[in-house]
Amino acid sequence: MLALLNAPYHHGDLRNVLLEAALIILARDGAAGLGLRDLARAVGVSPAAPYRHFNSRAALLEALAVTGFQRFTTAMNELAASGPVDRLSAMSRAYVRFALDNAALFRLMFSSELKRDNRPGLRRAADAAFGTLRQVNGGDTATGRIAALSAWTRVHGLVMLLLDGQIALQPGEDIDALISQISDQH
Amino acid sequence: MLALLNAPYHHGDLRNVLLEAALIILARDGAAGLGLRDLARAVGVSPAAPYRHFNSRAALLEALAVTGFQRFTTAMNELAASGPVDRLSAMSRAYVRFALDNAALFRLMFSSELKRDNRPGLRRAADAAFGTLRQVNGGDTATGRIAALSAWTRVHGLVMLLLDGQIALQPGEDIDALISQISDQH
DNA sequence: TGAGCAAGTAAGCAATGTTAGCATTGCTCA
DNA sequence: TGAGCAATGCTAACATTGCTTACTTGCTCA
Known part of the structure; x- marks a missing residue:
């Protein structure tokens, strides 16, 4: 895939970044509006990546x-x-x-x-x-x-x-x- | 589609039947487990039928x-x-x-x-x-x-x-x- | 009788959760 | 140093869902 802006392959601290972003989305859209794909998109990571951190x-x-x-x-x-x-x-x-x-x-x-x-x-x-x-x-x-x-x-x-x-x-x-x-x- | 047991094309009272079935599913699985397709299946009707009664x-x-x-x-x-x-x-x-x-x-x-x-x-x-x-x-x-x-x-x-x-x-x-x-x- | 309408069906689209398999990275230890 | 390995990322796919569109069916009533 394109390496946008030299984004490194490994995110570094994905779990915590996911949690923080999820808290923001949660506050904005409620629990119903919080999907894993959406979250991955918001963080700029592939849809399957969050599954490494949350089953x-x-x-x-x-x-x-x-x-x-x-x-x-x-x-x-x-x-x-x-x-x-x-x-x-x-x-x-x-x-x-x-x-x-x-x-x-x-x-x-x-x-x-x-x-x-x-x-x-x-x-x-x-x-x-x-x-x-x-x-x-x-x-x-x-x-x-x-x-x-x-x-x-x-x-x-x-x-x-x-x-x-x-x-x-x-x-x-x-x-x-x-x-x-x-x-x-x- | 197969006419199971001479099921009539028109259900007759689908809205109320849907509501009753939904209450049962709700009590069993909670709101998260209540889907329209699932409900239609439970009532024995096509997936699009409930949309005639609920937008x-x-x-x-x-x-x-x-x-x-x-x-x-x-x-x-x-x-x-x-x-x-x-x-x-x-x-x-x-x-x-x-x-x-x-x-x-x-x-x-x-x-x-x-x-x-x-x-x-x-x-x-x-x-x-x-x-x-x-x-x-x-x-x-x-x-x-x-x-x-x-x-x-x-x-x-x-x-x-x-x-x-x-x-x-x-x-x-x-x-x-x-x-x-x-x-x-x- | 047959026109029109309400209430079904079938088929398909976009999105989602989830999984499987592959690629890349960085750490560990000979 | 560098070989291997575990962790962590990616791509591609599947099943399922909500929802829409366009076609049928059968009842009602002029």
Whole structure:
């Protein structure tokens, strides 16, 4: 084939380049618009090249979801380390912000296309991500579990309904204010 | 083509048969496993036949989601009509039960593959479905809105985390009990 | 009766995921 | 140094999919 601009035969860091490009396409077109051929084209590589790094399209999506969980984890852990004062509400805000800032990625992380059961790597990443969240509310006591679940479900439901357009912020309404209003509600 | 078993040229009620078969395939394989050709095959009709009734695969998914919202609406309205006592908690239980009993359909209803913005029919169905939910909590006052949102987000978040396998019921735990515990939590 | 229309069929196009086999590169070790 | 080898890229092909176009079929009704 033509050697355009002296492009070297070996790309060098194709796996990471693929992942980065995939994140961009994901943010732009959603998971449905992310195909392996398309991705290869975007990176300037042959259609079969990505298969050296991802066994299938599902494997690519899984890898993306894993990096999503990893980023989510670091965001959560940073907050957990920052001090115990209002840690829960800070985590709630961070949870929502992460989801809204990474909408397509967040959806992919919870997508049914990735059956977490058969993917140990994904399950591990998800468990790590929510481990902090599970413990910040009183560990494993029965009441602590309920408290954690209640906070978690509120935030998660809020995020999902916002992402789906079922809920919209009212004009001038602040998302952080809404979060704390909902969280303070009985 | 071969006229298998004297199959008539015209099917008679193809649209509804397609929808029913699609619901079955959806429940079995999820939205990703639902293709038009596959569906046509399952119903015993040529690959192009479904296009007489649905302009595209997306249109079929939209129709499925609309019927999902309709079923959801009737489930909610039955409860709302049944009496004001503990109406909210009854709706919460029905919400969760519907979602768990119709997992794939519920996911499809909130799928990002269907951008609700550009689909007036879908938006109308969704609005109708959640209209009751929006009003049962005190209508459109500011505090009523927050109360409704708080209840709604808890239930929706619970459902989503359950469907995603992030939360699991503990051995012997009752889902209805969990719902009321979470709902009663501050 | 036969014109017209709704609802099927057949055939084919473009795109995709995936695989098989070949080519090139750079690392390792005698 | 240089021979071999594993990693990583490429080309070519296959099966399958969504979708379109153009032809049939059979029902309805003037």
